Amino acid sequence: MTKAKNAANREQYYRNQITALAETDLSSQAAAMGLTMNADGRVAATFFERPYLISREGVEAQGGWPATSDHKSVIAHYLMSRGSGELSGEYVPIGRLTGMIETGASPSDNLIRPLTEKFGDKYELFAEAAVKIGGCHEGLAPSGGQSWMFRPLPKLPVQIVFFEADDEFPAEVKVLFDASATTFVSYECLELLEIVLVVELFMAGGLIGCDCGGSLPGA
DSSP, rough: OGGOOOOHHHHHHHHHHHHHTTOOOOOHHHHHEEEEEOOTEEEEETTTTTEEEEEEEEEEETTOOOOOOHHHHHHHHTTTTOOOSSSOOOOEEEGGGGSSSOOOOOOOHHHHHHHHHHHHTTTTHHHHHHTTTTOOOEEOOOSSSSEEEEESSOOOEEEEEOOOSSSSSOOEEEEEEETTTHHHHHHHHHHHHHHHHHHHHHHHHTSSSSSSSSOOOOO
């Protein structure tokens, strides 16, 4: 079980981000992370096609969207990143980013398994949901699945490869991150991003309502 799966840990994670924001130079961080500073001193960010404003007091969703603490945590953590450099362009499973030798399935597999469970036999529904939250279909991946690219934040791209079922293998949905992702955010932040991505796709596909509180089905 991952830390991100625990609701209490996730709430504490956001409180930690709020504490750190109070001491952050928002202007310089916004410029470094590809975000814009408004005239009122708040940073504007678009996250899964929805607008947010960040101040030293926290992250606020705009337009009446009831953003969860998971959404806010990822945005705040990203803004405060001390990372630098360029993206690698190589996409890998989150388990490859731990710096540890993999001995089996990544514990975060439990966070993204619902994608296969709910969309596995509904690729068209997945595609419609993906477009709604900013996904771009890139065609076939080298591995053979359908590749979709998401850019929820400028330096934090996410790739989903959707393998439809065939005569030999069941459907499978894989979530991949740029190999340099942990240069910009922590492993825990990437786990939260996986949760947010799943919830956003479920909402866009009409599988859960916006009042879900950011929880995965069965979590």
